Amino acid sequence: MQNILEAKDLKKVFYKNRVPFEAVDGVSFHIGKGECLGLAGESGCGKSTIAKIITRLIMPEEGSVRLDGKVQMVFQTPQDSFDPRRTLGDGIMEGMRNQGMGKKQAKERACEMLDLVELDRKFFYRYPHEASGGECQRAAIARALAVEPQLLICDEATSALDVTVQAQIAALLKRLQKEGGMSLLLISHDLALVQYLCSRVLIMHQGRIIEEGTPDEVIQDPREPYTRLLVESVL
Secondary structure (H helix, E strand, O other), rough: OEEEEEEEEEEEEEEEEEEEEEHHHHHHHHOOOOOOEEOOOOOOOOOHHHHEEEEEOOOOEEEEEOOOOOEEEEEEHHHOOOOOOOHHHHHHHHHHHOOOOOHHHHHHHHHHHHOOOOOHHHHHHHOHOOOOHHHHHHHHHHHHHHOOOOOEEEEOOOOOOHHHHHHHHHHHHHHHHHHHOEEEEEEEHHHHHHHOOEEEEEEOOOOEEEEEEEHHHHHOOOOOOOHHHHHHHHH
16 A cells, blocks of 8 residues: 555654653654544644644654645634634635635535535535534535545544534545545544544554554554553543
8 A cells, every 4th residue: 555644753842831842752654545544642642743743834853754645634623723704615715716726616616515525505605603513514624625635634623523413524534535535644532433434543642652553453452551541431
């Protein structure tokens, strides 16, 4: 399997009260083309920092990232990811317009993306506050897919939603990933979601990857004490 992404020896240091701490400490991993990879661990373990490094929102002190194609990201709080002064349709079109697409064509594609994520086209004209969290997250996924990324990063993309909507978004992501052959990096503390969506999972703790395997292997026979605690916390 060819890799869509290869990260090698990533290291990121932050400072708290002028005291350095390593948010990411020597992390290496890859994602194959068409693969859904889970990155799991408790809050503050460095998962989101890795996502920001991949998307170049921040730069690492050390290490490298090789990406074969475009990457898009879906964030945890869907309403906050849209400009409240603009409609959801404007938000979906923005990336396409920034790439030089004409307004009419961008609008047509935005409506097609709403169809794809099973959201009525009337949401094109709605503002973020006029939509529920699940509806906004579907619109955020539509926005991400509109520019045809080879890799989609979902950073706790369902954790702010209620249980029923979480299941709907998870099913949507699974369908889109399977039908489109897109690679997916699922960042989550929810091992049940990782087990449902992913073919491989990395367990992260204190800035390092401590365990790797299929979700079934990691959940049913964890090797590391921290992984056992993580599994027990959700069972």
